[in-house]
Amino acid sequence: MAEKTTVYLLTLLAGIGGFLFGYDTGVVSGAMRVLVDEKDGLLAGLDDEVRDVWHELIVASTVGSAALFALFAGFPTEIFGRKICILLASVFFIAGSVLMAAAPTKEILLVGRIVVGGGIGLASMCGPVYISEAAPQHMRGMLTVINNALVIFGQFVATVVCGLFVDVNQGWRYMLGLAAIPGVLQLIGFLFMPKSPRWLLSKGKVDDARDVLRKIRNTDIEEEIKEIQSAIANNSNHGIKKVIKSTFSHSPTRRALIIGCSLQMFQQLSGINTLMYYSATVVQMAGIGSAASAIWISAGISGLYFLACAIGIGLVERLGRRKLILLSLGGVIISLVLIGVGFQLADGNSPTGEPSSDSTCGSYTSCGSCLDNSCGFCHAGSGGCYVSNYTSCEPADWYTDYCPAAPAYSWTIIVGLTFYLVSFAAGMAPVPWTINSEIFPLWSRSFATSVTTGTNWIFNLIISITFLSLTRLLTRYGAFYLYCGISCLAWTIFFFFLPETRGKSLEEMEALFSGSLFIPWK
DSSP states (O other): OHHHHHHHHHHHHHHHHHHHHHHHHHHHHHHHHHHHHOTTSTTTTOOHHHHHHHHHHHHHHHHHHHHHHHHHSHHHHHHHOHHHHHHHHHHHHHHHHHHHHHOSSHHHHHHHHHHHHHHHHHHHHHHHHHHHHHSOGGGHHHHHHHHHHHHHHHHHHHHHHHHHHTTSTTHHHHHHHTTHHHHHHHHHHHTTSOOOHHHHHHTTOHHHHHHHHHHHOSSOHHHHHHHHHHHHHHTOOOOHHHHHHHHHHSHHHHHHHHHHHHHHHHHHHTTHHHHHHTHHHHHHHTTOOSHHHHHHHHHHHHHHHHHTHHHHHHHTTTTOHHHHHHHHHHHHHHHHHHHHHHHHHHHHTOOBOOOOSOTTTTTOOBHHHHHHTTEEEEOSTTOEEEETTOOSSOGGGEESSOOOOOHHHHHHHHHHHHHHHHHIIIIITTHHHHHHTTSSOHHHHHHHHHHHHHHHHHHHHHHHHHHHHHHHHHOHHHHHHHHHHHHHHHHHHHHHHOOOOTTOOGGGHHHHTTSOSSGGGO
16 A cells, blocks of 8 residues: 555656646636736737737747757756656746746746746656656556646646636736746655656666665566566667667667657647637637636636546546547547537628728628728627727727627537547547657657657647637638548547557567557557
């Protein structure tokens, strides 16, 4: 029992990095809605296009920073260990949160977001590997899924915090700054956690590794030590250059890397972080109402997203990784069709008005076309389109960010969004991280995991920085139809090429990826 307690404790402490990963990526949705609406805030006085650029930049800078740190964290993590990597991530979280809370300008806020991104990149790369290497084989899938559940819990807490501070003066400072508290808890708690036993054995510290394994195992540890040492001996003398070369030239490892990168790429290209980073914006796009109501609806949806993690925790070892991915993607595809149809119906039935006397915007008669051209729509009397700083319309009837929609259309989108998040949480959210933490040989694990994690953040960056622009180029429903098409492609690829890793030790993965390329006929 004591062994299990230690394993759960180190999972939860390492998982604080996952929690902060989720909190800092989730809180920006609500914080930006408040910041954009502030009359004398950091973005006040900017025209709509410049404001949107800063909106996307503040969101995407964290993602870009995370991608860089994840890509280059592999070898330092291999040299100094997983524990040091996680402690460093805590420092980044604390420093970035303080910078954002105290930011006097939008440029300092941007710097804070970049620093936090460094913490996210380190935590997302090191956390799952540390947990996977410390976990007993029969608990590995569940524990790595718990880590991902903490990511989602962080996103849920972020939306609740946003709801609590949405009406507070400069409430976004509290939203962004509170992440320092769990960062301090992780920094202190992880000082007392053991180093990865597999990393210790790779450095020849057998006695230290044995001491760690005695604390986290209730089975014979000598057999496990021999198995790990045998794998290390078979793949010894791998310097940095040789690790890189061997990862791409060794067929099983190369195939594992391609699968791992594909999982991370399609996780992002299915649109998840569009809906997390911009969830309040998407809800407002659906015509729900004010920033406050949009944030609280987002909080409710995120809460359901977190609860749905129980599906993944319960099924990842029973059903297996492969089946869970395919079922999850099936639900994602159906959900994206529903969201796209909802937006298409809302856009097709956008409120209309008479041509107005405004020389810039007066020719646009529908709310949708009005807002698409950076104007504002007055939904009172005969209606009309005017420049965005028009002041003769009552605030309750004035729309600049979204168009009012019939309840049937709005709730079609909300139902689709809810079903999407439940489907995604069950499989596509945790399983790519679980698989990537277990499929690489020890000699390549740090490098390969940094590549796959970097892939996730690069495509995360692409999605987050293009969403608002994409909705203008393809329309709102067109963007979600695009994500749906990409998800269909992902389902097909994983059906044919993704093997089942459940029940395999970390040292048995090479044989798994040496088998048939086409999985259905294996």
